[in-house]
Amino acid sequence: MIKIIKLFPGGNKKAFTLSYDDGITQDKKLVDIFNKYKLKATFNLNSGLQGIEGSFVINDLLIKRMDREEITHLYDGHEIAIHGLRHLSLIDIPKELMIEEVLEDRKNHERMYGYPVRGMAYPYGTYNKTVLKVLEALGVEYSRTVNNHRGFSLPSNFLEWNPTAHHNDANLMKLAERFVEGDSLGMELFYLWGHSYEFDLDNNWNVIEEFCEYISNKDNIWYATNIQIVDYLNAVNNLKFSADFTSVFNPSAISTWIELNGTKIEIKPGETKKL
Template sequence: MGKINKIFPKGRKKAFTLSYDDGITQDKRLIKIFNKYKLKATFNLNSGLQNEAGSFVLNDLLIKRMDREEILGLYKGHEISNHGLNHLSLTSIPKEIIIEEILQDRKNHEKMFGNLVRGMAYPYGTYNKTVLEVLGILGIAYSRTVNDSGNFDLPLNYLEWNPTVHHNDPYLMDTAERFIKEEFNGLGLFYLWGHSYEFDLDNNWDVMERFCKYISNRDDIWYATNIEIVDYLDALDRLIYSTDLTLVNNPSSISTWVEYNGIPVEIKAGETKRLC
C-alpha cells in the first residue's frame, strides 16, 4: 500500500496569498506592485461606500474610496471579496442588518464584476457566533480575521481564517525568510494582509516592494487568491480512494495533485486515476 500526501498544484507544498481591504485609491499603486511580481491578491470591498462620500480621514490623511467606474477594470486577475455593504461592525447590529450588510454586498459585487463572490473579511475584525451562523446561510465560503497567527498552518475553520502577519509586522521579512527556508512535512500557507492606505500613512511602500520581490517567482510556491486556496483544499478533501489506495477519483471541477510514494501525481477534474 502506497503512501499518499496532499500537495498543492504541480507538486508544491507551499502557498502564498494576500488580502487587502476597503477599495481605496492606494490599491492602484499596490496592484501595480502585485502585477509586477505576478502575485495574486484578494481585495475586500464595501459596495455601499464605493464613491467619494465613502472617503474618510485618518491621521490627517484623506483616504479616498474609488467609485465604481474606477474599480471595474482595476482588479483584473485578482479576487473580489465582501467587506460589508457599509463597513459596519457586525457584532454591534441586529441579525436582520447583518444579513443586509452581507447579502446586499455580495449581490452588488456579483452584478458589478460578473463573477461569483463567496469570500469576505470581517469589518474591524469583529464577529461572533451569530455572525458565523449568518455567513454560512448566505453562502460565504470563508472570512478573514485580523488575528495574526505568526505561523503557516492551514485554516481549521474557513469562517475564522487567521492570516499569518500584517505587512507592518516588524518581523515581516524574518517571517518570509522562515517560510522560504522551511521544509514542510505537510502543507504550508503564508497569508499576508493589510490596507494599502497604510503605506502612505507610514511612508513605507519600499517595504512592500522589497517583500514582494523576495517572495515572488519561486517554483516551489503556489501563488493564489483566497478562494482558489479554499476551492483547491476542498477538492483535495473530496478525492475518493479505493480501499487499497491504488485508484483515486476526482469528482470536482478542478485538477488536484497528490504525492504518491514521493512522486507528484495530477488527478484531473472528473478523472479516475490508477496510482500504481
C-alpha cells in the same frame, strides 16, 4: 508502507495569498506592485461606501474610497470579496441589518464584476457565533479575521480564516525567509493582509515592494487568490481513495495533486487514477 501527502497545484507544498481591504485609492499603486511580481490578491470592498462619501481621515491623511468607474477593471486578475455594505461591525447590529450588510454587498459586487462573490473579510475583524451562522446561510464560503498566527498552517474553518501576518509585522521578512527557505513536511500557506493606505500613513511602500520581490517567482510556491485556495483545498480534500489505496477518484472540476511514496501525481478532473 504507503505514504500519501496532499499537494497544491503543480505538486507544490507551499502556497501564498494576499488580502487587502476597503477599496481605497492607494490600491492602484498596490495592484501595480502585485501585477509587477505576478502575485494574486483578494480585495475586500464596501460597495455602499464607494466614492467621496466613503472617505475618512487618519492623522491628517485623506483616505478616499474609489468610485465605480475607478474600480471596474482595476482588480482584473484578482478576486473581489465582501467587506460589508457600509463597513459596520457585524456583532454590534441586529441580525436583519447584518444580513443586509453582507447580502447587499455581495449582490452589488456580483452585478459589477459578473461572477459569484463567495468570500469576505470581517469589518473591524469582529464576529461571533451568530455571524458565522448568518454567513453560512448567505453562501459566504470563507471570511478572513485579523488574528495573525505568524505560521503557515491551513485554516481549520474557512469562516474563521486567520492570516499569517499583517504587512507591518516587525518580523515580516524573517517570516518570509522561514517560509521560502524552510523544508515542508506537508502543505503550508503564507497569508498576508493589510490596507494599502497604511503605506502612505507610515511612508513605507518599500516594505511591500521588497517583500513582493523576495517572495515572488518561486518555482515551488503556488500563488493564488483566497477563493482559489478554498476551491483547491475542498477539491483535494474530497478525493476518493479505494480501500487498499491502489486507486483514487477526483470528482471535482479541477486537477488535484498528491505525493505517493515520494512521487508527485496529478489527478485530473473526473479521473480515476491507478496508484
